[in-house]
Amino acid sequence: MADNVSPLASFSLTHVYYDPSDPISYLCAFLALVPQALCVVYATLIWSTREAEVALMFAGQLACEAANFALKRLIKEERPKRIHGKGYGMPSSHAQFAFFWAVAVALFLVVRHRPRPRQGAARSGGAAANETPVGGGGGAGGSGSRSMNKGGIAGSGPATSAPGSTAAFRGGALGPLTAWDVERYAHQPWSLLERVAASAVALVLAAMVAWSRVYLNYHTPKQVLAGCLAGAVSAVAWFAATYVMRQTGLLALALDMPVARWFRLRDLVTEEDLCQAGWEKWEDRKLRALQAKSK
Structure with a gap:
């Protein structure tokens, strides 16, 4: 056999x-x-x-x-x-x-x-100059908490991100990162x-x-x-x-x-960061959801 x-x-x-x-x-x-x-x-x-x-x-x-x-x-x-x-x-x-x-x-x-330049820059206004470092302590009266509104960066009007977008940095282990730093990186393509x-x-x-x-x-x-x-x-x-x-x-x-x-089929990736575009659509969706809840 x-x-x-x-x-x-x-x-x-x-x-x-x-x-x-x-x-x-x-x-x-x-x-x-x-x-x-x-x-x-x-x-x-x-x-x-x-x-x-x-x-x-x-x-x-x-x-x-x-x-x-x-x-x-x-x-x-x-x-x-x-x-x-x-x-x-x-x-x-x-x-x-x-x-x-x-x-x-x-x-x-x-x-x-x-x-293309990041689309989220215009939404943050002049908040960068007034932002408190994340994890830097707020001092008496909690000035650190005043720098963040319910959904994003203070002074930016409506929330630009979900509340948890910067929570991971609050421990201070990464140094004097501000919420503005986090948001700026989250809304820009690769350099x-x-x-x-x-x-x-x-x-x-x-x-x-x-x-x-x-x-x-x-x-x-x-x-x-x-x-x-x-x-x-x-x-x-x-x-x-x-x-x-x-x-x-x-x-x-x-x-x-x-x-x-x-x-x-399309030809967008030469000018558009696909991850960035999808991320900003997700951010906009969360923003609309937060605005709907606040009404």
Whole structure:
């Protein structure tokens, strides 16, 4: 009966060989799964946001993978001798995938993304100058409590946030933060410095993915460096292509097509912080609820 049993195979897309006695090798095994995780992130963001920018980035990512497929079969360079992977090794597909993603994210955050000024600034009026530090004690008579009205910042008219929005800072553990500081941050998109920092994190993660391929003996350093370069060049080229699409109106034309409208595709994220927009809608909803209760 044993002769009738079909041999089993592993799913190579998520199969990684590593040294179980080496903690670094164990970490590298997880880093090898970053591209698969990013595909899940792409699909989730496309479905949840319907943003053209995300869909275009994923399309570029797939085009980059197709280019890697072609390059490997054109160059035909073998992997290292102590190797468990199949196929050619030049350039590294993991390195190319990770660096396309990281450079594309960096170009979007630093170059393309131009978030509008925070919308909540006008509502706070001149309260900043009179705000008492959160957790700073109110002194006799409770001056700290006078700085906050029922729903937000004193002097701002109607409440600008729910009563619990600054309660977490009242212990004073974070220093002399004021309610105005909390509200100001809650009503503003990422600054350029924050976007640069996020881009740096993406690039570091991509570098770690690339390094893991050498550590696990799936690629030579030359193959990994070639993958990094190919991914970065592909990201810049795709960024330029999508810029031309926007400038010539091709993207706007595509978004007006029936299929795009049926899927409710839009192109807002270049000027709008999606988290910020959703947050301010939530704040406005709470404000209306508080105003309705006060009537």
